[in-house]
Amino acid sequence: MEGDEETSTAMMDEIYANGVDEQQRRTKAIINGEQLDIEAYASLYSGRTKIMRLLFIADHSLPSMQLEALRMAYDEIKKGENTQLFREVVQKIDGRLGPNYEMDLAWCDSVDRRADQRKEKLENELNAYRTNLIKESIRMGYNDFGDFYYAHGALGDAFKSYVRTRDYCTTSKHIIHMCLNAILVSIEMGQFSHVTSYVSKAEQTTEALDPITIAKLRCASGLALLEAKKYKFAARKFLETGPELGNNYTEVIAPQDVATYGGLCALASFDRTELKACARSFLMIFVIFFACCFERIFTLYFAISIWQTKVIDNVNFRNFLELVPEVRELIHDFYSSHYASCLEYLGNIKANLLLDIHLHDHVETLYDEIRHKALIQYTLPFVSVDLHMMANAFKTSVAGLEKELEALITDNQIQARIDSHNKILYARHADQRNATFHRVLQTGSEFDRDVRAMLLRANLLRHEYNLRATRKL
Numbered sequence: 001m002e003g004d005e006e007t008s009t010a011m012m013d014e015i016y017a018n019g020v021d022e023q024q025r026r027t028k029a030i031i032n033g034e035q036l037d038i039e040a041y042a043s044l045y046s047g048r049t050k051i052m053r054l055l056f057i058a059d060h061s062l063p064s065m066q067l068e069a070l071r072m073a074y075d076e077i078k079k080g081e082n083t084q085l086f087r088e089v090v091q092k093i094d095g096r097l098g099p100n101y102e103m104d105l106a107w108c109d110s111v112d113r114r115a116d117q118r119k120e121k122l123e124n125e126l127n128a129y130r131t132n133l134i135k136e137s138i139r140m141g142y143n144d145f146g147d148f149y150y151a152h153g154a155l156g157d158a159f160k161s162y163v164r165t166r167d168y169c170t171t172s173k174h175i176i177h178m179c180l181n182a183i184l185v186s187i188e189m190g191q192f193s194h195v196t197s198y199v200s201k202a203e204q205t206t207e208a209l210d211p212i213t214i215a216k217l218r219c220a221s222g223l224a225l226l227e228a229k230k231y232k233f234a235a236r237k238f239l240e241t242g243p244e245l246g247n248n249y250t251e252v253i254a255p256q257d258v259a260t261y262g263g264l265c266a267l268a269s270f271d272r273t274e275l276k277a278c279a280r281s282f283l284m285i286f287v288i289f290f291a292c293c294f295e296r297i298f299t300l301y302f303a304i305s306i307w308q309t310k311v312i313d314n315v316n317f318r319n320f321l322e323l324v325p326e327v328r329e330l331i332h333d334f335y336s337s338h339y340a341s342c343l344e345y346l347g348n349i350k351a352n353l354l355l356d357i358h359l360h361d362h363v364e365t366l367y368d369e370i371r372h373k374a375l376i377q378y379t380l381p382f383v384s385v386d387l388h389m390m391a392n393a394f395k396t397s398v399a400g401l402e403k404e405l406e407a408l409i410t411d412n413q414i415q416a417r418i419d420s421h422n423k424i425l426y427a428r429h430a431d432q433r434n435a436t437f438h439r440v441l442q443t444g445s446e447f448d449r450d451v452r453a454m455l456l457r458a459n460l461l462r463h464e465y466n467l468r469a470t471r472k473l
Contacts, residue, residue: 139165192228196224212244216245329341339394
């Protein structure tokens with residue numbers, strides 16, 4: 001009895017440790033949510049996406065951050081040739097940054113004049129290439145036109161020009177280059193259906209795919225799936241992204257984004273085993289043996305896939321997580337059932353995530369899914385749960401927690417009932433013993449059926465039944 005009391009006391013201490021006393025128990029400090037460092041954030045990107053992210057921050061942040069973002073966007077635009085975007089930024093600044101950030105008509109006229117000359121030259125060159133019917137020159141001509149339109153902000157014309165190079169591609173590398181250009185412009189336009197299409201076309205050209213290109217395609221596909229709210233598939237794409245990506249795709253995404261997008265999507269959609277590892281050595285050996293014996297390729301593929309770890313032990317993804325310590329720590333906290341710490345990390349980074357051009361629409365949904373999974377996971381091991389203790393662990397009120405649990409119970413995500421008077425959650429666990437017996441019997445029946453089928457096939461082959469039947473015909 002004394003041993004049982006000690007075990008019970010240890011368990012109670014662990015439950016309480018998830019709540020108020022968490023900070024005293026653990027030496028790891030929670031990183032406080034700070035205002036986004038716009039300059040450091042913008043330095044992660046290049047090209048048009050850098051400007052668009054700055055403008056997005058300006059449209060969705062406090063006035064102090066807004067002016068800083070507009071100032072940086074103004075300076076960045078003047079390094080390029082997009083006069084239309086420059087006029088829009090000047091209009092948003094509205095003279096609030098002083099005379100150095102007002103309309104520069106001389107610069108606009110100079111850029112537009114050079115653009116007209118450049119366009120005329122490109123048209124003449126392309127017409128000459130068409131006359132001579134040189135496929136490579138025509139391809140380069142359309143590609144130059146695409147670069148020209150993209151630099152000047154005419155994304156629709158840029159996309160058309162890049163796609164027209166498809167008919168003049170003579171090598172696999174040309175096709176990959178065309179697909180990457182089309183993907184880049186499609187992401188900027190928000191046409192993610194085109195992104196998915198051209199990622200698929202590029203992946204079919206396997207002989208020309210290098211590790212960096214594969215990583216770029218994974219990221220582009222992940223963004224498209226994220227936009228479609230297919231969070232589990234998006235997480236898999238980001239988790240499959242290799243470290244070769246580095247800073248080679250800053251015109252679209254930064255390595256830090258891979259960690260953030262992949263980590264949050266995984267938390268919202270993966271179960272506990274997928275967050276860590278999915279197999280044991282014995283299971284791996286057994287399944288591979290089964291695959292080899294019965295020549296079931298899909299079983300061998302399954303064996304290899306379940307052996308691979310998903311998030312925490314994923315060596316490649318760990319490199320990305322090291323760039324964003326907050327995401328790394330909240331994933332570990334979630335897996336370790338330190339929900340108060342996990343939710344605090346989420347609360348600290350939420351304001352900055354809402355300023356992300358790709359993630360802002362999904363933050364609330366992802367956060368709700370993560371919180372619901374935490375609530376479900378917390379209740380699973382227990383027959384009954386004291387709502388006061390659970391509210392303490394999640395740093396919320398008992399009334400608020402009760403409403404959340406009611407919604408999950410109604411949605412059939414938690415099998416339990418609530419004693420509102422005593423504030424206790426009673427789980428309705430299925431008869432595990434009976435369910436196990438049923439699963440064993442079912443597995444035995446399936447095994448018996450498969451063995452009988454194999455013996456029948458062996459006997460048919462032994463007596464050459466198929467061969468004799470063919471001869472009779």
